[in-house]
Amino acid sequence: MPTRKRAKTKSETEERKGTRPFWSGTLTFGLVSVPVELYPGNRTNRAPLRMLGPEHEPLARRYYSEKTGRDLDSAEMVRGYEIDKNKYVVVTDEELERLAPEQSRDIDLRRFVDLESIPPIYFDRSYFLAPAEGSEKAYRLLVDTMAKSDLAGIATFVMRGKEYLVAIFPENGILRAETMRFADELRSPKEVGLPEKKTVPAAAVKKFERLIGQHSTRTLSLKELKDQKTDQLLKLVEKKRARHKDIVEVEEPARDEGKVVDIMEALKKSLARKRKAA
Amino acid sequence: MAARAIWKGELKVGKTKVPVKLYAALKDQSVRFHILDERSKTRVKQHMINPESGEEVANEEIQKGFEVDPGTFVILDEKELESLEPKATREIEVKTFVPPQAIAPEFYDRPYYLGPDGDQTAYFALAEALRKENREGLAHWVMRKQPYVGALRAEGDYLLLFTLRSADEVLSARDLPRPAGRAPDKKELSMAKQLVELLKGEFNPKEYQDEYRQRVMEFVEKKAKGHAPKLRLVRNKRQPASLDKILSKSIESLKKGKRAA
Numbered sequence: 001m002p003t004r005k006r007a008k009t010k011s012e013t014e015e016r017k018g019t020r021p022f023w024s025g026t027l028t029f030g031l032v033s034v035p036v037e038l039y040p041g042n043r044t045n046r047a048p049l050r051m052l053g054p055e056h057e058p059l060a061r062r063y064y065s066e067k068t069g070r071d072l073d074s075a076e077m078v079r080g081y082e083i084d085k086n087k088y089v090v091v092t093d094e095e096l097e098r099l100a101p102e103q104s105r106d107i108d109l110r111r112f113v114d115l116e117s118i119p120p121i122y123f124d125r126s127y128f129l130a131p132a133e134g135s136e137k138a139y140r141l142l143v144d145t146m147a148k149s150d151l152a153g154i155a156t157f158v159m160r161g162k163e164y165l166v167a168i169f170p171e172n173g174i175l176r177a178e179t180m181r182f183a184d185e186l187r188s189p190k191e192v193g194l195p196e197k198k199t200v201p202a203a204a205v206k207k208f209e210r211l212i213g214q215h216s217t218r219t220l221s222l223k224e225l226k227d228q229k230t231d232q233l234l235k236l237v238e239k240k241r242a243r244h245k246d247i248v249e250v251e252e253p254a255r256d257e258g259k260v261v262d263i264m265e266a267l268k269k270s271l272a273r274k275r276k277a278a
Numbered sequence: 279m280a281a282r283a284i285w286k287g288e289l290k291v292g293k294t295k296v297p298v299k300l301y302a303a304l305k306d307q308s309v310r311f312h313i314l315d316e317r318s319k320t321r322v323k324q325h326m327i328n329p330e331s332g333e334e335v336a337n338e339e340i341q342k343g344f345e346v347d348p349g350t351f352v353i354l355d356e357k358e359l360e361s362l363e364p365k366a367t368r369e370i371e372v373k374t375f376v377p378p379q380a381i382a383p384e385f386y387d388r389p390y391y392l393g394p395d396g397d398q399t400a401y402f403a404l405a406e407a408l409r410k411e412n413r414e415g416l417a418h419w420v421m422r423k424q425p426y427v428g429a430l431r432a433e434g435d436y437l438l439l440f441t442l443r444s445a446d447e448v449l450s451a452r453d454l455p456r457p458a459g460r461a462p463d464k465k466e467l468s469m470a471k472q473l474v475e476l477l478k479g480e481f482n483p484k485e486y487q488d489e490y491r492q493r494v495m496e497f498v499e500k501k502a503k504g505h506a507p508k509l510r511l512v513r514n515k516r517q518p519a520s521l522d523k524i525l526s527k528s529i530e531s532l533k534k535g536k537r538a539a
Contacts, residue, residue, distance in 0.1 A: 029473065088312065194301075233344070236361075
């Protein structure tokens with residue numbers, strides 16, 4: 001059957017190109033549900049170094065058994081919780097999946113809060129939520145409603161064997177989902193053992209206030225957030241390349257670590273696909 | 279028990295120096311799993327191999343290369359990599375201050391508490407000044423061979439130092455096309471607004487617990503005793519009905535709930 005074959009090839013290419021979302025699920029507010037796709041909002045290291053062997057052959061990282069020394073592929077490994085020294089309880093993916101109650105899989109926005117009222121100590125990682133096929137209308141309604149009020153929707157949900165607390169808010173017509181830490185993951189100053197505040201002379205405070213006032217700007221330039229170490233690494237690489245120094249060429253062996261996915265391209269493609277469909 | 283400092287440094291604000299100790303602000307509460315060899319139920323380790331031959335390559339023999347074109351590498355030796363390391367200093371330099379809103383949530387990475395190291399007056403005075411002026415300081419420092427850009431912020435009476443993500447690491451929605459979809463009509467917008475208003479409140483972090491983590495732990499404990507409960511398969515549901523019907527139903531049920539409470 002040629003049709004079926006073609007369909008399969010297409011989804012395979014899609015997977016390779018990385019247009020697949022990291023997770024798909026449902027965002028709900030009230031009784032409205034909006035199927036969404038989740039994509040990472042952070043890019044990984046833009047200049048990863050590759051490990052090479054003595055003949056400059058690209059190497060691969062492998063798991064091996066501590067006991068037998070044998071290399072293991074993913075089907076030969078399980079996840080275990082250590083209950084006693086060297087004694088483990090095995091927990092399967094299926095068990096983790098089934099441990100999440102049905103309602104916990106939805107991102108249910110049961111509360112909306114002022115985004116600026118959330119202390120930054122809670123913010124962890126960033127994701128984007130894109131509308132899934134057919135949910136563009138409800139998605140747009142949620143974005144437009146929230147954009148007017150500077151609010152963030154708060155929810156908890158279970159994704160890939162972990163529960164997340166998230167703040168969801170619109171940015172340029174797209175929903176950003178910022179995962180947050182749970183309160184019990186944060187230490188209090190008391191737990192850390194910081195000393196109680198003692199009264200400080202007003203003059204000491206005034207001195208700092210003056211300094212702060214003199215060196216304040218209204219906005220933060222992204223130039224301040226440059227990754228200088230990577231810039232320098234890339235400069236060194238270019239310099240050596242121009243001088244034809246220490247350059248090796250190898251026949252590219254099949255890579256088993258999965259191609260590095262450009263998240264931005266994946267997101268753009270998925271948003272464009274929706275555009276055509278709408 | 280008081281936590282141990284993980285680093286010592288000196289905040290430099292203008293010409294004033296404030297000696298500080300750095301402490302972890304996070305504690306790991308996740309259920310810690312290990313990867314095991316399925317057959318022997320023992321731990322696994324990682325090593326580097328030549329994928330062609332399957333032979334292990336020892337650490338001393340590994341070289342690092344940057345792939346400039348597919349299959350073409352520029353080799354960088356240890357000396358060169360060391361030359362990229364910033365000079366070690368104890369200084370946390372704070373040169374500019376911005377309003378907290380100037381730093382978007384997605385830039386905040388790891389938080390650390392700063393505690394006074396000796397002189398407490400300057401420490402508490404700086405925290406108080408930051409709070410009163412409602413500013414965060416932009417900090418630069420080097421810790422364990424890594425250069426950091428961070429935000430210095432007052433939290434209550436104390437100072438927090440965040441590492442910030444670099445601009446390259448953070449994707450901006452501005453670089454993405456806006457999702458399509460018909461603009462909502464007035465009626466839908468006003469109902470959705472009403473719905474959001476009904477759900478508006480304060481952010482109370484203590485209200486949210488990681489219940490799933492507790493379920494996993496309970497399951498692990500039961501399984502360890504040899505009686506793991508049977509877990510049912512869960513299905514995902516879908517919803518029909520029109521958007522404005524659902525909206526008005528939501529508002530109705532929320533209002534009822536509020537009255538009852």
